[in-house]
Amino acid sequence: MKKVILANILNPLSDKKCEFIKDGAMILKPKNNGFVIEKIGQASKLYKEFDNVNIVDLSDKVIMPTFFDMHFHWVQDDVRMMPKANLLEWLDKYTFVAENRFKNKTYAKKRAKEFFERIVKTGTLGGACYSSIHEHALDYAFEYATGDFVIGNVLMTINSPKFLTQKPKEATKLADKLSKKYKKKYALTPRFAIATDPVTMSDTAKAAKKNKSFIQTHLSETKNEIDFVTSIYKEMKGFEKIKTYTDIYKKCGVLSSKTIMGHGIHLSKEELATLSKTKTAIAHCPTSNAPHKELGLGSGLFNFKLVEKNNIRWALGSDIGGGPFLSMLDVMRSFVAQNKKAKVSGATYVKALFRSTMSGAQILKLDKKKGNFLTGKEANFVSFDMPKLTAKNLNSENILKKIIESSKNDRSAYDALAQDVFFLGHKIH
Ligand SMILES: [Zn+2]
Numbered sequence: 001m002k003k004v005i006l007a008n009i010l011n012p013l014s015d016k017k018c019e020f021i022k023d024g025a026m027i028l029k030p031k032n033n034g035f036v037i038e039k040i041g042q043a044s045k046l047y048k049e050f051d052n053v054n055i056v057d058l059s060d061k062v063i064m065p066t067f068f069d070m071h072f073h074w075v076q077d078d079v080r081m082m083p084k085a086n087l088l089e090w091l092d093k094y095t096f097v098a099e100n101r102f103k104n105k106t107y108a109k110k111r112a113k114e115f116f117e118r119i120v121k122t123g124t125l126g127g128a129c130y131s132s133i134h135e136h137a138l139d140y141a142f143e144y145a146t147g148d149f150v151i152g153n154v155l156m157t158i159n160s161p162k163f164l165t166q167k168p169k170e171a172t173k174l175a176d177k178l179s180k181k182y183k184k185k186y187a188l189t190p191r192f193a194i195a196t197d198p199v200t201m202s203d204t205a206k207a208a209k210k211n212k213s214f215i216q217t218h219l220s221e222t223k224n225e226i227d228f229v230t231s232i233y234k235e236m237k238g239f240e241k242i243k244t245y246t247d248i249y250k251k252c253g254v255l256s257s258k259t260i261m262g263h264g265i266h267l268s269k270e271e272l273a274t275l276s277k278t279k280t281a282i283a284h285c286p287t288s289n290a291p292h293k294e295l296g297l298g299s300g301l302f303n304f305k306l307v308e309k310n311n312i313r314w315a316l317g318s319d320i321g322g323g324p325f326l327s328m329l330d331v332m333r334s335f336v337a338q339n340k341k342a343k344v345s346g347a348t349y350v351k352a353l354f355r356s357t358m359s360g361a362q363i364l365k366l367d368k369k370k371g372n373f374l375t376g377k378e379a380n381f382v383s384f385d386m387p388k389l390t391a392k393n394l395n396s397e398n399i400l401k402k403i404i405e406s407s408k409n410d411r412s413a414y415d416a417l418a419q420d421v422f423f424l425g426h427k428i429h
Contacts, residue, residue, distance in 0.1 A: 003028040003035055003379075003425055004050055006043055007058035008386050010396055011373040012065065012354040015346075018396035023059065025050075028379045034424025035379045056427075061383040061419060062399060064353065065372050066147070067328040068360020069127035071216070071262045071283035071317030074115050074141055074151075075099050080321040084297045087222045087322075095321065096161050099154075102132040112140035120146050121429050122327040123382030123418035126370065127317065127360060128216050128260050128283065130154055130189055133164055135174060142182065147380075147423060148366055150214045152189030153178060155196045155204065159232070168200045175204040179211040186211070187260075192218040193248045194229050198236065201252035214258045214364070219282075220245050220271070221263040221289075222299045246271035255280045260363060262319065264307070265289060265300045272310040281313040281363045284355075286334040288322030294334070295324040295411075301342055315359035316352065327414035328356045333404045349400035379425035382418045 009024035025043035028035035039046060043059075075098070082094040102108045125147030131138045131154065138153045145151065155171045156164050166174075179186045188208035190196035196217075208215055220226055226245050233239040233248050242248055246267070249255055255278035264275070264282040275282070284304065290296030307314050316331050317323075323331065332352035339347030361371030369378050387402035407413040421429035 002030070002038070002053040003056060004053045005056045005058060005063065005379070005381075005422075007383060008062040009040065009373065010062060010064040010353070010399065011040070012350070012357050013372065015351040015354050018350040018353060018400075020394075020396045020399065022394065026063075026373065026379065027053070028425045034426060036425075037373055037375050037377050037379055039375065040373055058383050058420060060386055062386045062403075063381045063383045065357040065370070066125040066380045066382050066421065066423070067123050067127075067356045068148075068315065068364070068371070069119075069124045069318050069328055069331075070260060070315040070360045070363060071128055071285050072320040072323070073130040074112070074320070075102050075130070075132045075137060076321030077111070077115055078321070080324045081295070082321075084292060084295070084322070087225055087297050087299065088228070090297065092161070096164055098321075099132040100163050102134050102137040105136050108134065108137040109140045112137070112144045116141070116144040116146065118415070119326055120421055121418060122415050123421055124326070124328055125380055125421070125423055126364065126366070128187055128214065128364070130191075130216070133166055133171075135178065138178060142185070146428060148364065148370065150185055150187040150216075150364060151182075152187035152214075152216060154189050154191040155200055156191050157197045157200050158195060160191075160195050168197055171196075171200050172203050176207040179204075179208050179213040182213070184212045184214070186213040188213055188215045190217045190254065192225075192229070193233065193245065194225065198233075198239065198248070198252050201249075201254055205253040209256065209258075212258075214260065215254055215256060216260045216262065216283075217249070217254065219249065219261040219264050220266045222297070223266060226266060244268060244271050246274050250274055250278070258365075262317070263289065263299065263302070265302050272306065272312065275312050276310040279313075281315070282307060283317040284314050284335070285317045285319035285323055285331070286338055287324060287331050288319035290334055290338060297322050301338055301344075304339075305344070305346065313359065313363055314355070315363055316355045325411055325414055327417065329404050329407070329417060330411050330414040332356055332400075333408055336404075337408075348397055349404060350397050353400055379422060381422050383420040384417055385419065
């Protein structure tokens with residue numbers, strides 16, 4: 001039987017365009033084990049087709065596509081609120097210790113169940129996720145994740161605490177095995193060039209490409225990280241002449257159209273050109289990059305205009321635990337607020353929504369089926385209370401602004417703002 005969703009509808013179409021349908025209806029038809037969108041429009045125009053259908057009445061709500069969080073570490077849930085004076089110090093002091101706990105299978109399983117139940121409730125049903133070095137932690141993440149996540153175990157073979165350091169051969173064997181097992185759901189995840197040696201990066205990247213897996217890592221998040229990584233690689237055989245952080249990844253064969261670089265804040269002209277040429281995408285994490293007083297790492301402001309000028313694809317991510325909150329609403333808020341403060345134009349809520357939905361789907365090559373409400377796509381959506389606006393002010397930008405700014409003074413409340421979450425047309429929260 002068909003389903004009809006009655007709701008106000010926000011449908012992100014581009015950076016500049018988000019269709020708003022007041023008192024809308026979405027007619028869903030069954031396909032496989034779920035539902036896809038058959039028709040979308042104003043309820044008053046579609047009501048003749050409402051015979052013999054299941055009606056889901058969300059007419060006091062506004063729905064939008066579920067979110068893609070394109071960079072987060074599910075194993076860093078415990079360090080979100082730890083002091084973040086310095087990236088490398090925060091990793092050493094808190095993060096590595098927290099990730100080490102996942103070596104215990106019972107603990108890892110329990111945490112995976114909790115985390116992935118929690119993320120669904122925020123309306124995020126897809127994205128790119130980092131796990132710890134442990135094989136079972138990755139298996140549990142896949143077992144409990146609902147939606148479209150690519151996930152990878154981090155590879156750590158150098159400059160890491162002893163308790164998290166893998167032998168290069170073991171790291172390579174494990175990555176090859178998991179990439180073969182999970183194929184395009186797997187993301188090969190050298191933690192970053194500081195922690196993964198170049199031979200391991202090169203060898204595993206070949207296997208990942210063969211298995212059609214994704215690749216993700218961190219690039220140019222902070223200046224002291226860049227100085228450190230280039231200084232250690234210049235001492236390595238074959239890397240004496242590298243000029244930039246991006247050069248290291250390029251030389252290791254890590255850059256590709258299925259590669260997602262986290263952050264990319266401090267990039268030179270040459271690096272931007274390299275990323276563009278290799279079709280590498282960037283995950284931008286504003287709440288993690290935000291100043292310390294906003295609970296971030298203070299890494300700087302991502303230059304989205306320059307990145308777009310270079311035709312580099314990018315999408316938003318929470319970077320849990322560099323970022324403090326799971327909800328993509330807080331990420332969108334931060335993106336708009338930081339750019340507004342820096343007097344950068346074009347960082348609208350409409351753009352933020354597009355970069356939290358369609359852009360992620362595009363980078364994961366799922367945009368034919370997901371990311372917005374075009375007919376034929378899966379019915380994956382999240383509802384929020386419809387804000388009150390006068391007829392004159394009723395448009396997509398203002399609706400998003402009202403919803404997103406409603407919790408700006410209590411950011412921990414964002415996680416609970418999502419009301420109903422539907423995946424493949426089924427209510428899962
Ligand atoms: Zn990260």
